[in-house]
Amino acid sequence: MxxxxxxxxxxxxxxxxxxxxxxxxxxxxxxxxxxxxxxxxxxxxxxxxxxxxxxxxxxxxxYIYLVNTRQENENLRHELAKLKIQCQHTREIQDENSRLRAMLEFKKTSYAFKLYPASVFAQDISMIFKTLVINRGRSDGFFKDMPIVNMYGVVGRVISVSPHTSEVLLITDPNSAVPAFIKTIKTNGIVRGRGDGLLNLEYIRRSENVNAGDEVVTSGLLGIFPRGLRLGYVYTVKKDRREIFAQIILKPAVSMQRIEDVFGIGKTNNKHN
Amino acid sequence: MSSELGRLTTNITKVTCLFLATVTMETSLFPVIIDTVRIDLFIGLILGMVIATSFGTAGILVIVFSFLLQAFSGASLGSLPFIYLTIFLGLTAAKNMVYLENTISQMVLGTAFYVLGIVLFRLFIPIHISLGFVASILASSVLTGLTTPLIVYMVRMLWREDEA
Structure with missing residues (x-):
């Protein structure tokens, strides 16, 4: 005993x-x-x-129910998602382009994303942490820190890869921080996960005129996420006189609970002529 | 001696298969059916092992399984073994105070230890607790409590089959 x-x-x-x-x-x-x-x-x-x-x-x-329609539909859905993602980025580039033109510093710029499709096959086992496992890995061109998006906006980034799988840290995870940009007021901040499905937008000064519904996109700083990908929309703004920064909560552009198909963004092909 | 070892190996293999099945359900099946809750079947597995096996065997399996669970979670390294080991020790302590074979006790313990697990997670990471999140936790804990006796029954069935 x-x-x-x-x-x-x-x-x-x-x-x-x-x-x-x-x-x-x-x-x-x-x-x-x-x-x-x-x-x-x-x-x-x-x-x-x-x-x-x-x-x-x-x-x-x-073969029995629909011979080709399913595959065709799948292809079209992937194509549409790819185009929507390209479109988000192109819109940002157009804005940037007009600003540059206005400054008489015109540069011909060509941007192209290489998108790698993947499907979610496992979700985080805990309620607190927000990660996904997708069915594509190193052998399919996925790499650590690869941005993961879907047609609505940014999903997260790859934090670890194996030959056939990748683990994705969602932007709603408390460990996630993404450099962001409020389109309406052209101000940079950091979008951080809260763990409850919403996001905090940090380091935006109290004096800035931020309103509910403002679109927040990636700023492209740090080089992980390309500029102009949709992160979310301003949900609430609180301003405390004693605080330097406003307390801003965002609603993610992507509904994180219902993610099935995603795309990894390969190295951006930028050609400055 | 060798037959005992063989039986132990068989039992461990069976429980490992059950563990893999619970991982599949937790990571792939449940999120598709109900996306706002997470049912923790591993608590039932731990409770089943506490009832059916020796302290040492159950303890080692809890450590190994919880370590493997890290592959399916963004939790910081060591946090899952810490949480599940705490739950295992808590359930072992409860063995002397509560009649663990009782289904109601298993439900209550499953619910309570799920909440304890969330509280322990909170030690590792500062998460924002909103009303919706609390509701999700409560729903998840109740569902975990309801499924715990089922997993306990399966562990006991698998572990005892050869001993009979």
């Missing part, structure tokens, strides 16, 4: 030691490799399990 109790105490001490060790060493190559391997194993298991079901479902939906 005494030995049993001492075994338990020993187990608790070792466990606490392991937990402290994990917390203190933080993310590193070996552990990231372990998690990548776990996700890969899960990906293949999920594929293996869903393959027979998909096969049966596909016979009905692709």
């Amino acid at each position: 005494g030995s049993n109790k001492s075994d338990k105490i020993l187990f608790i001490i070792i466990s606490v030691f392991i937990v402290i060790l994990l917390i203190s060493i933080g993310p590193n190559r070996v552990l990231n490799g372990t998690f990548s391997l776990t996700r890969e194993a899960y990906y293949w298991m999920e594929r293996g399990l869903s393959a027979p079901m998909n096969f049966v479902a596909n016979i009905w939906s692709d």
Whole structure:
């Protein structure tokens, strides 16, 4: 009985030691490799399990019910989403272009996104953290810090990749911070996740004229997200006399609960002539 | 001795399969059905192991499984093993005070320990607690409580099959 109790105490001490060790060493190559391997194993298991079901479902939906329509619709949906994303960016470029023209510093600029489609196959197991696992990884051109968007706006960025999967940190996660730009007043700030599905827009001075409904886009600073991608809309603005900055809450442009298809933005091809 | 080891290996394999099934449900199935709540089936798995297996075996499995869960979460490294280990130790302590085989006790413990888990998460990250978020947590905790006896039953069934 005494030995049993001492075994338990020993187990608790070792466990606490392991937990402290994990917390203190933080993310590193070996552990990231372990998690990548776990996700890969899960990906293949999920594929293996869903393959027979998909096969049966596909016979009905692709060959019996509708021969080509489903695939065509899927392609069109992807194409539409790609165009919408390109459009958001192009609009920003047009604004920038007219400003530059007005300043008589005209430069011919050509921007092109390379978009990589992916589908969500797992969501975060906790309620607090907001991450997704998508079915595309390193072998499909995805990389760490790759911006992830859908047709409505920014979803997040890739935080870790394995050969066939990527983990995406959503902009609503409390660990996420994205340099942002309020279009109406042309002011830069930082958009940070709150953990409850909304976003905080920080470092906007109290004196700025921000109103509910104002569109907030990525500013392009830090180089992770290209400029002009939609982040969200101003939801509430609170101004306290004792504070330097206004307390601004945004509603994300993307409904994070219902994400199915996303796009990774490849390296931007900028040609300045 | 070797047959005991073989039985233990078989039992661990079965529980690992159940663990993978719960991960699939938590990450892929539940978010599609109800997107605002998260049912934590792992609490039921821990409770089942506390009832059905020895302290050492259950403890090691809790550490290994919770470590693997990090692959499906944005939680900082070590936080999931810390939270689930705390829940495991709490449930082990409760074993001496509460009759864990009772379905109602399992429901109450599932609900209570889900809330405890959220409180512990709050230690790692400053999240904004809104009214909607509290409602989601409450709904999730109740649903976790309701599913806990089912997972406990499955663990006990899998673990005992060979012993009978």
